[in-house]
Amino acid sequence: MTNTAANQVITGEVHRQLAKQLFNQAWELIELPDRTPEQDRLMLVTACSAWLHWDAIGTEEKRAVADWQVAHVASLLGYGDLALAHASAAFERTEAGDVPDWMRASALEGLARAHAAAGHQAERDGYLRRATDALSDIEEDEERELIASQIATVPAL
Secondary structure: OOHHHHHHHOOHHHHHHHHHHHHHHHHHHHOOOOOOHHHHHHHHHHHHHHHHHHHHHOOHHHHHHHHHHHHHHHHHHOOHHHHHHHHHHHHHHHHHOOOOHHHHHHHHHHHHHHHHHHOOHHHHHHHHHHHHHHHHHOOOHHHHHHHHHHHOOOOOO
């Protein structure tokens, strides 16, 4: 069964519920202080599974969130190329679409993190500066604080 055929069988609401559930499950694994290799694999496939369902919903905002999470997981696991591909896609989606103000700063944080995973110091530093600067564009205090806390965890090289 092709991806398109499978998506026709699953309703939009089911995709939305599965995407949220898988996103949250991946996030729980991200937050574990010490993951086993099996949990690392589960974290990656869970984020990728969430991506599939966010993609089926069909909005650039949801796709940007999905790409950001896969990039985040890939960065944590040291998969620099995969992280860069998804972080770049997330950023492109935020630039091309009408998305909430926090998403651009988040996408820039994702690019900084992905470049750190790939070992690119100058790019990591540049995107980190841009992400920090973009915080001032976020109107909601809670969203600004969340993105700032994520920026603070971008690894140094």
